[in-house]
Amino acid sequence: MQLHVWGGAGEHGRSCYLVCAGGKRLLLDCGVKRTGLGEYPLVDASVIPQLDAVFLSHAHEDHSMAIPWLYRLGYRGVVWTTRLTAEKIEAYLASWGSYVSKQGGALPYDERDISRVDYAYLDELTPALEWKEIGDGLSVCWGRSGHMLGSVWLLLEVEGRRLFFSGDYTEESTLLRTDRPADAPGGLDGLSLALVDAAYGPDPERQADKLERLYAAAERVWAGGGQLLLPVPPSGRGQELLLLLRQRFPRVPLRVEAELLRGLEQLRLSPGWLQPGALGQLADAMGELEIVRGEAQRTAICAPGAEPGVILTGDGMMQSPVAQRYYARLRGEAANSILITGHVARGTFAERLLALPESERGCVVERCGFKIHQGLHDVRRMIASMASCHATVLVHAPHADTLALRDALEAEGYSGLLALQPGDRIEL
Numbered sequence: 001m002q003l004h005v006w007g008g009a010g011e012h013g014r015s016c017y018l019v020c021a022g023g024k025r026l027l028l029d030c031g032v033k034r035t036g037l038g039e040y041p042l043v044d045a046s047v048i049p050q051l052d053a054v055f056l057s058h059a060h061e062d063h064s065m066a067i068p069w070l071y072r073l074g075y076r077g078v079v080w081t082t083r084l085t086a087e088k089i090e091a092y093l094a095s096w097g098s099y100v101s102k103q104g105g106a107l108p109y110d111e112r113d114i115s116r117v118d119y120a121y122l123d124e125l126t127p128a129l130e131w132k133e134i135g136d137g138l139s140v141c142w143g144r145s146g147h148m149l150g151s152v153w154l155l156l157e158v159e160g161r162r163l164f165f166s167g168d169y170t171e172e173s174t175l176l177r178t179d180r181p182a183d184a185p186g187g188l189d190g191l192s193l194a195l196v197d198a199a200y201g202p203d204p205e206r207q208a209d210k211l212e213r214l215y216a217a218a219e220r221v222w223a224g225g226g227q228l229l230l231p232v233p234p235s236g237r238g239q240e241l242l243l244l245l246r247q248r249f250p251r252v253p254l255r256v257e258a259e260l261l262r263g264l265e266q267l268r269l270s271p272g273w274l275q276p277g278a279l280g281q282l283a284d285a286m287g288e289l290e291i292v293r294g295e296a297q298r299t300a301i302c303a304p305g306a307e308p309g310v311i312l313t314g315d316g317m318m319q320s321p322v323a324q325r326y327y328a329r330l331r332g333e334a335a336n337s338i339l340i341t342g343h344v345a346r347g348t349f350a351e352r353l354l355a356l357p358e359s360e361r362g363c364v365v366e367r368c369g370f371k372i373h374q375g376l377h378d379v380r381r382m383i384a385s386m387a388s389c390h391a392t393v394l395v396h397a398p399h400a401d402t403l404a405l406r407d408a409l410e411a412e413g414y415s416g417l418l419a420l421q422p423g424d425r426i427e428l
């Protein structure tokens with residue numbers, strides 16, 4: 001068995017792994033990186049027409065946005081994913097296309113390639129945590145990975161060898177359900193290869209600790225009479241944060257940009273992906289939100305003297321004009337605060353804002369992470385459930401963070417851990 005890292009290990013972005021085993025060639029994800037004109041996986045184009053199967057873990061652009069490129073390069077098979085992931089791709093394509101054109105770049109694929117993408121649905125093939133043969137000598141078992149609606153981890157058996165791909169994974173979501181891969185028939189024993197989400201590197205903080213910091217920051221802002229702005233992706237952690245804030249601060253006004261409603265509605269329509277009890281919380285919350293639909297309303301809620309509350313706006317990296325206009329409104333008052341809860345790519349508005357000296361920001365701009373990936377404790381728990389895995393590749397974080405995590409776990413006695421980089425190839 002061989003693993004070719006075409007992207008995603010030693011970096012945040014362009015997740016793409018080629019696995020060759022027993023004459024079969026499988027591709028796991030094919031994403032992009034939001035830097036410059038857009039960075040793509042380091043594919044060997046001659047291999048693409050010969051791929052036996054492609055698997056897509058979830059819809060986020062760093063995993064999905066180079067999938068149409070595979071068809072431009074001659075792939076004609078299916079992309080195994082979930083129905084929800086396939087449904088979300090269109091919105092991500094629009095956002096990626098507009099980013100690339102704004103940068104003055106061009107996509108390496110066109111509408112024809114996009115329309116050629118042929119999705120096949122894992123969740124309609126077999127229930128979670130069950131094995132199913134999908135080709136000669138190729139079987140799959142999937143589970144919900146807790147990271148976003150439709151996101152999955154994969155266990156694959158190729159010519160008698162097993163490999164595990166965590167996708168983007170968390171067990172800490174209060175909203176989304178996670179199936180533990182260790183609960184699959186055969187569990188995680190005897191794996192030849194595992195690709196494990198380790199996006200937070202050696203960060204030991206648990207979600208509960210991060211949330212306490214976020215709540216404390218929110219209380220400080222409101223005590224000072226300020227507004228708290230949370231820029232979040234239109235669908236993802238924003239909806240969960242909203243429910244958590246509502247639970248913790250039932251009397252604080254929750255103002256939500258209309259674009260986040262679609263994400264809430266989609267959650268409501270996907271009960272099979274939710275934690276027990278989440279559906280009721282969603283329905284209750286949706287009745288209480290103050291939906292923001294236009295400029296006049298935005299100006300009113302940001303005006304000095306308005307009742308302190310939380311505002312959720314789409315675009316976690318603040319690239320959207322709406323998010324940037326919120327900053328323009330809030331920067332006049334030192335009591336106001338913008339809380340960045342996710343990854344910010346280089347060159348984005350949120351990154352530039354965080355790089356400004358505090359005296360020039362005009363209002364508070366803070367980072368307070370909300371976990372949708374794995375940190376130290378989570379990776380340890382995952383690898384502890386893998387008896388005798390031949391090679392475990394820690395992925396989704398910059399190389400230095402990955403090395404620090406590997407060293408920390410090796411010091412605890414774990415072995416077989418690899419910190420690889422794009423372009424690396426290992427023989428197993």
Ligand SMILES: [Zn+2]
Pocket residue numbers: 058060147168
């Ligand atoms: Zn993701």
Ligand SMILES: [Zn+2]
Pocket residue numbers: 015060062063168396
């Ligand atoms: Zn990712």
